[in-house]
Amino acid sequence: MTANDDPRQPLRLVVNDDEVEVRPRGHHTLLDVLRRELDLFGARPGCTAGACGSCTVLVDGAPASSCLLPAQVVGARPVRTVEGLARPGELHPVQQAFIDHTAFQCSYCTPGFILTAVSLLEREPDASRDRIRAELSGNLCRCGSYVKIMDAVLDARDRMRGHHDDGTPYTGPTAGYARPSAAAGAGAAQVAHP
Structure with a gap:
């Protein structure tokens, strides 16, 4: 097959603030493209x-199951990966909190x-413990690190907003981290993620 016979159509995506061009097959998901073509693992x-x-991954700021999302339907919507x-x-404060709380095993x-x-x-x-638990319920940890994961997310919340639930200032690492503009995630609907 020559390049002229290739049935794959070029597709422009915005991944981690970079515009990239990929050539996925029609059945490729966003997960396939991220791993196979962009080396984002x-x-x-x-x-x-x-x-x-x-x-x-985040699509338009909302969690999305990239294994279900056909690459062709992502279009110009911004995609953010952990990288x-x-x-x-x-x-990021959430990354740092996961390290500080050893909120992982494998x-x-x-x-x-x-x-x-x-x-x-x-x-x-200002998400509550119950709200955080509900939001994370679509993610499974086979190692059972849920207690430490919850501790890390609660700590990251305090880091990002600059204070604890009782109103005392948060003075630990990454205190005062500036969140992206509210418009970046405002109103973003959850996409294909339980």
Whole structure:
């Protein structure tokens, strides 16, 4: 087959603030494109049915199961993977909190949990423990690190908003982290993620 006979059509995506051109096959999912064409391995194959959260990415700021999302339908909507969270020399507060609380064992599920938490905390900076638990319920950890994951997300929430539930200032690492503009995640609907 020559290049002229290739049935794949070019597709422009915005991934981690970079515009990229890929040539997926018609059946390729966003997960396929991220891993096979862009070498972004943070989104991981798990159940391939949208039930485990291992493949979670953010599309328009909302968690999405990239194993279910055909690459062709993403279009110009911005995609963020775990690789796109950190700033030069500084981890995102949720990433740092996961490290500080050792909120993982094998870490296979960690990127999905982190992205789901980032999306929630950008939309709802004062999310309660129950709200966080409900939002993370679409992510599964086979190692059972749920207690530490919850501790990490609660700590990240306090880091990002700059205070604890009782109103005392948060003075630990990454205190005062500036959230993206409210418009970035405002009103974003959840996309193909339980």
